[in-house]
Amino acid sequence: MSGGGGPCSALWEGLRVLFVCGSRSVFGFSRVLRGSPISGLQPRCPYCLPGFSVGAGVLRTPPACLGCELCGSASSRPARSRSRRWAWMALRRTCSHCPCRRTWRVWHSELTSAKVRAPRRRRRRGPTAMRRTGRAPGLARTRTTRKNPQTLQLISKKKSLAGAAQILLKGAERLTKSVTENQENKLQRDFNSELLRLRQHWKLRKVGDKILGDLSYRSAGSLFPHHGTFEVIKNTDIDLDKKIPEDYCPLDVQIPSDLEGSAYIKVSIQKQAPDIGDLGTVNLFKRPLPKSKPGSPHWQTKLEAAQNVLLCKEIFAQLSREAVQIKSQIPHIVVKNQIISQPFPSLQLSISLCHSSNDKKSQKSSTEKQSPEDHLYVLEHNLHLLIREFHKQTLSSIMMPHPASAPFGHKRMRLSGPQAFDKNEINSIQSSEGLLEKIIKQAKHIFLRSRTAATIDSLASRIEDPQIQAHWSNINDVYESSVKVLITSQGYEQICKSIQLQLNIGVEQIRVVHRDGRVITLSHQEQELQDFLLSQMSQHQVHAVQQLAKVMGWQVLSFSNHVGLGPIESIGNASAITVASPSGDYAISVRNGPESGSKVMVQFPRNQCKDLPKSDVLQDSKWNHLRGPFREVQWNKMEGRNFVYKMELLMSALSPCLL
Amino acid sequence: MEAPPVTMMPVTGGTINMMEYLLQGSVLDHSLESLIHRLRGLCDNMEPETFLDHEMVFLLKGQQASPFVLRARRSMDRTGAPWHLRYLGQPEMGDKNRHALVRNCVDIATSENLTDFLMEMGFRMDHEFVAKGHLFRKGIMKIVVYKIFRILVPGNTDSTEALSLSYLVELSVVAPAGQDMVSDDMRNFAEQLKPLVHLEKIDPKRLM
Numbered sequence: 001m002s003g004g005g006g007p008c009s010a011l012w013e014g015l016r017v018l019f020v021c022g023s024r025s026v027f028g029f030s031r032v033l034r035g036s037p038i039s040g041l042q043p044r045c046p047y048c049l050p051g052f053s054v055g056a057g058v059l060r061t062p063p064a065c066l067g068c069e070l071c072g073s074a075s076s077r078p079a080r081s082r083s084r085r086w087a088w089m090a091l092r093r094t095c096s097h098c099p100c101r102r103t104w105r106v107w108h109s110e111l112t113s114a115k116v117r118a119p120r121r122r123r124r125r126g127p128t129a130m131r132r133t134g135r136a137p138g139l140a141r142t143r144t145t146r147k148n149p150q151t152l153q154l155i156s157k158k159k160s161l162a163g164a165a166q167i168l169l170k171g172a173e174r175l176t177k178s179v180t181e182n183q184e185n186k187l188q189r190d191f192n193s194e195l196l197r198l199r200q201h202w203k204l205r206k207v208g209d210k211i212l213g214d215l216s217y218r219s220a221g222s223l224f225p226h227h228g229t230f231e232v233i234k235n236t237d238i239d240l241d242k243k244i245p246e247d248y249c250p251l252d253v254q255i256p257s258d259l260e261g262s263a264y265i266k267v268s269i270q271k272q273a274p275d276i277g278d279l280g281t282v283n284l285f286k287r288p289l290p291k292s293k294p295g296s297p298h299w300q301t302k303l304e305a306a307q308n309v310l311l312c313k314e315i316f317a318q319l320s321r322e323a324v325q326i327k328s329q330i331p332h333i334v335v336k337n338q339i340i341s342q343p344f345p346s347l348q349l350s351i352s353l354c355h356s357s358n359d360k361k362s363q364k365s366s367t368e369k370q371s372p373e374d375h376l377y378v379l380e381h382n383l384h385l386l387i388r389e390f391h392k393q394t395l396s397s398i399m400m401p402h403p404a405s406a407p408f409g410h411k412r413m414r415l416s417g418p419q420a421f422d423k424n425e426i427n428s429i430q431s432s433e434g435l436l437e438k439i440i441k442q443a444k445h446i447f448l449r450s451r452t453a454a455t456i457d458s459l460a461s462r463i464e465d466p467q468i469q470a471h472w473s474n475i476n477d478v479y480e481s482s483v484k485v486l487i488t489s490q491g492y493e494q495i496c497k498s499i500q501l502q503l504n505i506g507v508e509q510i511r512v513v514h515r516d517g518r519v520i521t522l523s524h525q526e527q528e529l530q531d532f533l534l535s536q537m538s539q540h541q542v543h544a545v546q547q548l549a550k551v552m553g554w555q556v557l558s559f560s561n562h563v564g565l566g567p568i569e570s571i572g573n574a575s576a577i578t579v580a581s582p583s584g585d586y587a588i589s590v591r592n593g594p595e596s597g598s599k600v601m602v603q604f605p606r607n608q609c610k611d612l613p614k615s616d617v618l619q620d621s622k623w624n625h626l627r628g629p630f631r632e633v634q635w636n637k638m639e640g641r642n643f644v645y646k647m648e649l650l651m652s653a654l655s656p657c658l659l
Numbered sequence: 660m661e662a663p664p665v666t667m668m669p670v671t672g673g674t675i676n677m678m679e680y681l682l683q684g685s686v687l688d689h690s691l692e693s694l695i696h697r698l699r700g701l702c703d704n705m706e707p708e709t710f711l712d713h714e715m716v717f718l719l720k721g722q723q724a725s726p727f728v729l730r731a732r733r734s735m736d737r738t739g740a741p742w743h744l745r746y747l748g749q750p751e752m753g754d755k756n757r758h759a760l761v762r763n764c765v766d767i768a769t770s771e772n773l774t775d776f777l778m779e780m781g782f783r784m785d786h787e788f789v790a791k792g793h794l795f796r797k798g799i800m801k802i803v804v805y806k807i808f809r810i811l812v813p814g815n816t817d818s819t820e821a822l823s824l825s826y827l828v829e830l831s832v833v834a835p836a837g838q839d840m841v842s843d844d845m846r847n848f849a850e851q852l853k854p855l856v857h858l859e860k861i862d863p864k865r866l867m
Binding site for chain 2: 219395400401402403404405406407408411414415417418419
């Protein structure tokens with residue numbers, strides 16, 4: 001009667017279900033089974049094992065005593081072997097703290113009832129019959145065994161076992177249900193804890209049966225009319241049987257469709273004006289969506305992205321409103337998602353709102369037109385800063401009225417009547433620079449700064465002698481930055497320090513502060529700065545000769561920064577210097593113009609000039625020490641790597657060695 | 660000598676034609692803390708401010724039956740703030756669609772010699788009181804929670820006596836005429852204050 005077809009198969013099924021449910025309490029049963037595979041094809045119970053007699057059977061091979069049969073602890077009472085009731089006593093060999101003792105008892109009582117009925121039958125049938133009904137292999141079976149009582153016994157056994165199985169099945173069912181419920185409760189708890197986390201970061205309120213949140217910047221002082229409401233959705237409708245995805249979150253948020261995707265403000269400066277047909281067709285560059293920070297939930301990223309879209313929209317709306325309202329010489333153009341302004345002639349500043357929703361169309365268009373990276377990230381960042389400043393201003397400018405019945409408003413404005421303010425004072429209260437004006441000023445400054453840098457760099461690379469050095473300050477104001485320009489000659493940096501310029505680059509103009517305190521204001525035109533630097537470089541050479549003369553012991557006879565003689569320079573003026581050798585025999589005259597370049601002439605003593613006609617007036621030999629006419633030096637054929645070095649060589653050649 | 664002619668019609672047109680939308684209620688002293696706490700949560704994110712004002716009500720009696728009333732108010736705890744002169748028109752209850760009491764209102768900031776000026780004009784002081792309380796704001800809505808003190812000696816604001824054991828709560832919006840939409844916002848806000856305080860439109864005529 002072992003095997004799946006036995007009367008205990010239903011019981012077995014119940015046990016199996018319990019076991020699969022993972023309940024710890026069932027685990028004890030496996031020990032009763034003596035290691036038989038519980039989920040195997042042939043479930044076996046101790047009562048179906050060969051050598052066991054269930055019911056009225058006589059036990060031949062009692063199992064070894066191994067302590068508690070349910071939980072395996074050794075504290076249990078040892079079984080009374082050789083007893084007639086061994087099978088039942090064996091079943092009782094459980095310790096008091098066994099978790100499934102109760103179930104076991106129920107099962108046991110069912111089996112006991114089956115057993116109690118069996119001796120009655122046995123008594124009825126007599127000892128012979130009793131011997132015949134035994135199923136132990138040692139017993140002889142006779143053909144004369146009456147089949148009827150055996151069938152009855154079988155039926156009653158089956159019934160008892162079915163009752164026991166019923167109880168087990170019911171218990172298993174309850175366990176299954178509670179496990180499922182647990183999982184559902186866990187999801188619910190997760191939703192609530194997620195909601196709690198959401199509430200720590202975002203404003204939420206309950207409207208009807210919905211939970212609505214606010215992602216707008218209104219509480220921070222924004223006046224943008226977009227409501228910026230999102231809805232919190234419970235995302236618990238997942239199949240518990242299937243594997244739960246890793247990024248599963250029981251809480252989800254639904255943001256308004258116009259805030260989906262990603263957006264940013266693009267600011268760029270173009271040199272030439274585009275075709276009118278190109279206006280308003282700025283496409284989104286492919287920009288990867290910001291990756292969520294590790295550990296931050298899915299909804300946080302989603303809401304932050306939506307809030308960013310909202311802020312970008314607000315910035316753009318504010319800029320477009322100002323662009324239409326502000327009257328400038330060249331009117332600002334607002335087309336679609338682009339604002340175009342002309343800060344300087346032939347230069348245009350374009351501010352555009354790029355918004356990509358997640359649909360395929362926009363992604364396609366973004367890949368089509370890949371423009372070069374001409375973003376002005378600083379300005380884009382500054383726009384965000386400015387709008388936040390604007391928000392703060394709206395918050396802080398709100399003053400509580402005193403006395404309390406007075407209307408809201410600026411206190412100074414309310415004082416304007418009683419204190420009889422004039423128009424200028426009232427204007428000063430009201431005037432406030434808009435976002436667009438500020439950003440245009442910043443753009444102008446940035447452009448002027450980069451152009452100045454480019455001018456200095458190109459001059460430095462084009463002209464090797466003298467050298468030009470620019471020292472930019474690291475920390476700048478948004479509207480002003482400064483650069484120190486040094487013009488030096490290579491190898492003579494210590495003696496030639498005459499030209500040091502401080503360039504203060506503003507919004508519209510560049511102020512140049514000379515070392516001697518002169519201030520020159522240059523306009524935004526590139527040429528002006530270039531001409532100025534060229535003339536300074538030309539002056540530097542003459543200054544360098546002056547410094548060199550001092551070092552070499554030569555005498556400066558004349559010096560002029562702006563020579564009134566000779567050919568007229570197109571840029572600035574030529575400068576000139578004349579120095580005489582320590583002995584006074586020789587003189588060097590240098591004329592240096594920004595355009596004409598340098599011209600060096602040497603004056604020799606008269607006695608060295610052979611071709612000089614004899615003068616009748618200067619008869620005495622002492623007049624021979626006078627310097628004669630000038631002769632030009634072929635400067636480009638002189639040795640030396642730069643002008644000052646050549647001059648040093650020339651001077652040393654002309655001054656006789658005194659030793 | 661005849662009283663100077665005073666027009667009984669409120670000034671209309673321009674930005675002067677403003678209306679005050681008003682809801683009123685009161686709380687007992689012991690519930691003040693919880694109301695203030697609630698208001699701090701609901702209102703704009705600002706530090707709550709207190710105020711201490713002295714209000715004088717002036718009447719000008721002409722030939723007409725009803726006198727012309729002006730309210731002059733000054734702040735006692737803030738120096739340098741201008742005086743506030745206010746004209747309030749007849750309150751209109753309106754129908755059920757309008758959720759707030761509406762009255763015409765003219766606000767003006769004045770210098771401190773306002774009382775002398777009004778006296779010169781022929782106004783007579785009717786009554787005066789001291790209002791002390793808290794001030795909140797939410798958008799354009801102003802919420803004042805204050806207690807009214809009776810002045811024992813006329814003109815001396817130092818000796819005062821509380822009028823009642825409760826605080827008056829007023830929710831008001833000053834908006835151009837015809838913007839009844841604001842009353843909806845006010846109603847929504849008043850709903851959120853329930854059950855701490857029930858703000859209703861109270862017809863002053865019924866109380867008289």
